[in-house]
Amino acid sequence: MSLIGFLILFPLAVAAVLLFVRADWPRAIIVGGSAVVIAVASIVLAVQNIGTAYAPIPFASHFVDYIGTAISIAIAAVIIAFSVKYKNRWALILAVVQVIGSLVFEFGFAHLAPVAEGLYIDSLSIVMALIIGIIGSGICVYALGYMRDFQEHEPEDATDRRHVFFAIMFLFLSAMYVIVFSNNMVWMFTGWEITTVCSFLLIGYTRTDEAINNAFRQIIMNLAGGIGFLVALYVCAIAMGTLSFQEFLFKGLMRPDIASIAVCALAFAGLTKAAQMPFHTWLLGAMVAPTPTSALLHSSTMVKAGVFLLIKLAPLFLVCTFPSLMVILVGGLTFMLCSFMAISQTNAKRVLAYSTIANLGLITACAGVGTPEAVWAAILLVIFHAAAKSLLFLCVGTAEHHIGSRDIEDMDLLFERMPRLARFMMLGIMCMFIAPFGMLIAKWATLVSFVDTQQVVLILLLAFGSAATFMFWAKWLGKLSGIAGNPDNVELTVHPSEWISLVLMACIAVVACIALPIMSHYLVEPYLTGVFGQLGQDIAIDNLWISSILAVFVLVVLFGGVNASKKKRVGVYLAGVSVDSDTRTYRNSLSGESVATSRNLYLDAIFGESRIKFAGEIVCAAIIVCAFVASGVFPMAL
């Protein structure tokens, strides 16, 4: 209990302090120190509570309720101030609706359903706490070095607002802890809204037109999701008489007809936050922000809050048909279509963004299926995705500062002098999609659960989506594959704090892959027994061990075997007379010199955004609307 309180309040205090620290060195010490403290506290919490199925923590306080209300008003004030300043009508309307809605709720309805056990801890929240505490704070450390470079790249007269940046990062962590430990849905909602506004501020950090536009896109979509959450709160308080999430689950299982609309509204909130189609554009837009922001949004916070909520709702998806169908179809379609669109992207950060959205889609679909197997897969996907994606974002961020480009096409020759970074990037990519690494094992479990629950459509979406996944990762990996053989390492300009976090992320990814069987046993299975009363173990333990052994093999090769060999080096074949093999220059038929260049396949004519995006958005929006109508009109069906 005290540890949970500490995890929520400590980052908050750090955020408050950082707001007033403008010098580099003190900030480095505070950020580094508190990152370690948060990570250690999360690990201690995990160790103390390992194997906990579900443990409610009695805690209720009107004081906290009022603080929550005050925070809601403050959030609304911030958004309203920004939307007036930048003249954004929609954000203004939504913010006003939301603040009125939550005030009416707080003073009119919240007393209908007091919650005695305001906090709780279970294995899922432990997993999330570890992700937030280790990966999230690791990203904060990375940001130290990155933001220094970032500020140097800014024009001379740009104001230095890094203190705000770091304060928001820590506030973000605190809000995430609130979400994962709150049983009181109103508190959870408060945390939810804080993450929304924090990402708004982080995305708009640079204050360029593009950044402001994208920040408003984010806030509009997520405010809409927040209003969905608010609707769910009203339904829970009025129709179901409870605001405790745990009780909501129980009552929902008894009376799916009443819960249906609330589940639908909560799932809608989850979908917006998890950037599922048609709301995926906000996460793409978030790419304009400095890279630590992207890493934080993609791997450990924000979008993970969305899928966290969906996974929590999984047992109800088993009984509520329409919300379940909505989540399954939107998630599955998002997975396939975003994987397709990732093929056509040359910008590394956009590829990562699409792959994040696709993976979140898969997690969403698993949550929607709702069986123990599917939830097992979903949780493992969350873990592996967080580890691998943060590693990749940090690599891309560092690369961008050193080669001056985010384009994958530039990642061969320019990148040549950074073989170590290239290997980390390769590790991250491999973790994302190939066999012995956890991500694929999780995908496998997903496939099995789809088969067992007879989700034909999902199987097809998964099959084609995975094929596309292979394509876009393999060609990126290919671009990097030649660099590792290069002997000289000229990475001296990379900041030490960046290396620390890169190595940390790589270690987490590796440990997660190798220790998969152990992790499944101690972290994921207790949650399943707690929620479903049974396990859905469908992948024999032998297979898990085989993959860990193979993963070790690949790692050894990647970091030990791929060295510059002593073989004789020769130039490439250019079908004619090479002038300079290193630059791929050859003598052409007019005795001049030409450079042979090749680009990867981007298949824009087939998988281009222009072909897929609009159709996908329309279909997914239609699915969501239909699900709401159906849940409202025929709650008793099936």
Added chain:
Amino acid sequence: MSFVYILIGTVAFAIVAPIVGCLLAGLDRIISARMQGRVGPPLLQPYYDVRKLMEKDDVTVSGVDGVYMTCALVFTAFAGGIFFSGGNLLMSAFIITMASLFFIMAAYSSRSPYAELGAGRETLQVMSYEPMVLLMAVCFYMAAGSFNVADAFLLDKPVITIIWPAFLGFLFILTIKLRKSPFDIAMSHHAHQELVKGTTTEMSGKTLAKVEVMHWCETVLFLGWTGMFFLWMNPVSFVIAVVVALAAWFFEIWVDNNFARVKWQAMLKSAWLVALVAGGFNIIFLMFV
């Protein structure tokens, strides 16, 4: 326990598959030659080729392609070991994809325009056949009740009786997997001059020998997948499976010699269409009928 089987299987596969694969490759060349009105090389020609390649001098462009190819070989052996020890079909499929990935990386690593072109096309090939492979595995799972190949021997009747559409779909993508015309767009066997032999442009000597050996092993594995459809509890089924696999292989050679290469667009679209129709309908049939 099954883990030990897999290790034994892998070692056995690593020894037997190259021999069988080599003989099949030699036979392939003789049959192809006869279809073209030629006599063709000796049966052991592929073996001579590989031995010759191993005698060549060691040179490399990137310095790492050899390591990547070794990985590809090891993973191919593992995939075969898992399959032939009666292990998990899906695992086998995933690991053979991993082997393809390392092959692709080996090609990319030289960063030569021709090799990159080949590598890009090889990725397209993988993307084209991957859905059908996955759906084939799902169909097998639904028909046999398990992903374990060994469980096929417990069935009353072979899975082909209910998943023949998936088998036909698999035969279609088998052409891509065996690198046969009309889908040999990344690296052709016959026309040795097509885009300077795509993926292997910058490989020579031992590295190229590894590519050949990997291809032998792959052939054996994929023919194993083909035979798997015909297994049931009757021991005779094993003979039937071998005969069918050889027939499928002969069919692929016939296709190889009779069809002109297509563009990648045609390959991608047709392979995905086949996967959608054959795999999709088969799964729907298994679930709801």
Added chain:
Amino acid sequence: MSYATKSPWVIHYDASSCNGCDIEVLAALCPGFDVERFGIINTGNPKHADIFLVTGSVNERNISVVKQIYDQMVEPKVVVACGTCACSGGIFHDCYNVLGGVDQAIPVDVYAPGCAVRPEAIIDGVVQALGILDEKSKALKASKRGA
């Protein structure tokens, strides 16, 4: 016997041939002569080839190409000059831009004359080249062992 002699892969380059010899090289691969009987394959890639078949004479323009292909071939390797032009420059010998036979550019191991060179002569030349290839292969092996 080294395995090099059982699987000689050739690469064919038309230096400045009139295409007469080139047609004959291809004829050797066709069903009539079917040199694949001896494991001979016509590759398009010098990195895969063991035997370099050059047709036509070497001139100022293509000498660098001939040299480069030769350099890109991996040891052990042999060169067969196919046809009179490749052997000596032939009737183009006195042209203003012709340097002469292939041996002006790279060391030639076997000369197969003829205008155009007969497929039988090409096959004979290749078979003779195999003996030299065998020796080179053994020498390479010995030097590797010594190193």
